[in-house]
Amino acid sequence: MKKGRIHSIESFGTVDGPGIRFVAFMQGCPLRCQYCHNPDTWDPNGNCQYELTPEELLRQALRYRSYIATGGVTLSGGEPLMQSEFVKEYFRLCRQEGLHTALDTSGAYCSGHALEALEHTDLVLLDIKTLNPDLYPKLTGGKLENNLRMLDVLQERGIDTWLRHVVVPGLTDNDEWLDKVGQLAAQFSVVKKIEILPYHTLGKFKYEKMNLSYPLEGVEPLSRERAQEIRERLSAYKPCS
Numbered sequence: 001m002k003k004g005r006i007h008s009i010e011s012f013g014t015v016d017g018p019g020i021r022f023v024a025f026m027q028g029c030p031l032r033c034q035y036c037h038n039p040d041t042w043d044p045n046g047n048c049q050y051e052l053t054p055e056e057l058l059r060q061a062l063r064y065r066s067y068i069a070t071g072g073v074t075l076s077g078g079e080p081l082m083q084s085e086f087v088k089e090y091f092r093l094c095r096q097e098g099l100h101t102a103l104d105t106s107g108a109y110c111s112g113h114a115l116e117a118l119e120h121t122d123l124v125l126l127d128i129k130t131l132n133p134d135l136y137p138k139l140t141g142g143k144l145e146n147n148l149r150m151l152d153v154l155q156e157r158g159i160d161t162w163l164r165h166v167v168v169p170g171l172t173d174n175d176e177w178l179d180k181v182g183q184l185a186a187q188f189s190v191v192k193k194i195e196i197l198p199y200h201t202l203g204k205f206k207y208e209k210m211n212l213s214y215p216l217e218g219v220e221p222l223s224r225e226r227a228q229e230i231r232e233r234l235s236a237y238k239p240c241s
């Protein structure tokens with residue numbers, strides 16, 4: 001098997017799944033979300049910090065076993081399922097060690113090794129970009145159907161899911177469409193929680209460094225107050241944080 005290309009590692013992650021987690025951010029993503037704060041992960045052949053086999057990454061994770069015992073490991077990105085064979089094997093090994101496995105994905109891949117990887121996944125953090133079919137391609141460069149197909153698969157397989165949703169002023173900060181995210185969550189018993197991720201501009205400097213124009217120039221970060229208001233609104237459908 002090819003080594004996994006890993007953009008970076010966070011040994012004590014607290015925001016990508018429950019508890020303290022060993023988080024590896026995989027290199028490569030087929031989407032181009034306008035609000036992406038990690039454009040340096042887009043190119044699958046771009047600079048990455050590590051090239052490791054699943055066994056080697058597991059060895060790194062196990063160094064923190066006592067800290068992550070009640071949390072687990074997470075693969076994020078980029079889009080981890082772009083290297084789905086690696087995900088499958090790494091998660092299989094992690095589970096053998098009794099580690100909880102979480103996958104942060106946009107659902108852009110939903111066949112072959114990607115489906116097999118789900119067999120070893122305890123929790124999926126599914127990034128619902130927007131449910132507005134007109135906005136989705138403009139916002140992400142991808143297809144809404146993939147997002148939704150992944151959710152169907154997770155339901156069929158009974159895999160716990162948290163829906164994540166980035167709220168961007170002027171784009172996805174819209175009560176009607178936010179309610180649709182809540183209504184979608186309510187239809188799926190595997191969805192245990194909705195996570196509202198307020199848009200921020202912390203990744204802007206990376207665009208400058210990469211000589212890319214910043215797609216959301218002039219858009220202000222979502223305020224704390226508005227994020228809280230949205231969380232309360234969507235709590236009518238599922239627990240929301």
Ligand code: SF4
Nearest residue numbers: 029031032033036078
């Ligand atoms: S899916 Fe994630 S990594 Fe890929 S472009 Fe969108 S925000 Fe960035």
